[in-house]
Amino acid sequence: MTSKSMTRPSVDKMPTYVPGKPIEEVERELGLSGIIKMASNENPLGPSKEVRQAVAQAIDRIALYPDANAYYLKDTLAAELGVEPANLLIGNGVDDVIRILAETFYQPDDEIVIPQPTFTMYEAYTLLGGSHPVLVKSKSGWGNDLESLKMAVTDRTKAVFICNPNNPTGTIVREPELKVFLDELPRDILVILDEAYSDFADDPNFPNGLRLQAQGYTNLIVMRTFSKIHAIAGLRLGYAVANPQIIALLHKVKDPFNVNSVALAAGVAALNSKKHIDLSKELVQAGRRQFYGELDELQVDYLPTQANFILIDLKQDSKDIYNYLLQNGIIVRPTHSFGLPTCIRVTFGTAEQNDRFLRVFRDGLKKLRNGGI
Ligand SMILES: Cc1ncc(COP(=O)(O)O)c(C=O)c1O
Known part of the structure; x- marks a missing residue:
């Protein structure tokens, strides 16, 4: 089944997703322990105690299929967001939502910007x-x-993606420019706004996609995840908010039981974990300050970030520093697969994890500047 002629041509063209290396893999390969992962923009605090309790209780019900309509999660989420349950599609992570959107809307001749x-x-x-x-x-x-996105729109455009804050750069589009963009775009083109990291943005002009939807942009689809601030990436939970006609179509396409019952229960508990959400935001803000200070001192280029990670530009192939960090038990994300071969993307950790990263990074950089690692 691996011969090229047997696969759909579209599968051959697909880029392979390169995930951050799992801790277990590095332990196995390098025989290290005490590894920290700052590679996949997860939450270093782990889930809240409310989520842990909800998960423990939900285990009792895993002999049964989950609620295909995610009633309780939608109800809680709708109240939280100020929308109706009919505006919500729950996915097995945002990845699932992106796939359902493609399967629902894209046709072979369509262009996706x-x-x-x-x-x-x-x-x-x-x-x-x-x-x-x-x-x-x-x-x-x-x-x-x-x-540039607007210039790329043609008669064949079905959808435009905007990731805000953007992965892997942590940069944002601001509300005034986004509104101009939406106003100028024909309303039969979908705008898919990925707000996976929006909880971490504190720029006063950071746009809230849901507020824009309420202003009448009915072609706007907002996606958010429980993998980042809510710290349940391993359970897989994300969602889309859109007008009810779009949501009804997406429901026809999704797997009936796409989200498991443990994740559904954890999602409700996560939304109610307000203290944990605040702590997670504060940790990211402290991380930004700590990194900015150190990187400025080291005279290393980075992008000011509105997300829970930072893109650092080494101005030379980043693989040496990536490997040096790995040998020292720190997993970060090289960004070659994003077309940024001189950068690494680092997720902010706890204060101790940040200290450890910055100490090893400083050593590695010194070696690099003195002729190589
Ligand atoms: C911008 C962006 N969107 C979506 C996802 C996937 O989220 P999920 O874990 O909900 O599938 C990620 C994961 O890193 C991401 O960076």
Whole structure:
């Protein structure tokens, strides 16, 4: 089954997703212990105690199929977001939502406009359905550039992706420019706004996609996840908010039992864990301050970030520093697969994890500057 002729051509074209290395893999390969992972933008605090309790209780019900309609989670989420349950699709992570969107809407001739660099799965699922990803490099080389995205729109455009804050850059588009973009775009083109990291943004002009939807942008689909601030990436839970007609179509396409019952219960508890949410935000803000201070002192380039990670530019192939960190038990994300071979993306950790990263990074950088690691 591996011969090329047997696969769908669209599968051959798909980029392979490169995840952050799991801790167990590094333990196995390098025989190390005490490893820290700062590679996948997870929450270093782990889940709240309310979530842990909900998970323990939910185990009693795993002999039964989950609620295919996610009633309690939708009810809690709708109240939290100020929308109706009919505005919500719950997914097995945002990855699942991106796939359901592709399977619901994209046809072979459609063009899907995707900024570069950004999260790889938008392109992967576009290709899987046989549609055409139109990859649009931003002028700065980093974050989203709405003007270039607009220029890439044609009669064949079905959807435009915007990741805000953007992965892997941590940069944002601001509300005024986003509104201009939405106003100028025909309303039969979907705008898919990925707000996976929006909880960490504190720029006063950071747009809230749900508020824009309430202002009448009915072609706007907002996606959010429980993998980041809510710290349940391992359970897989994400969602889309959109107008009820769009949501009804997405429900036809999703797997009936796409979200497991433990994740559904954990999601409700996570939304009610307000203290944990605040602590998680504070930790990220402290991480930003700590990294900015150190990196400035080291005279290393980085992008100011609105997310829970930071992109550091070594100005030379980043694989040596990546490997040095790995040998020292710290997993970060090299960004070659994003088309950024001189950078690493580092998720903010606890204060101790940040200290450890910065200490090892400083040593590695010294070696690099003195002629190589
Ligand atoms: C921008 C962005 N969107 C979506 C996802 C996937 O989220 P989930 O874990 O909910 O599938 C990620 C994961 O890193 C991401 O960075």
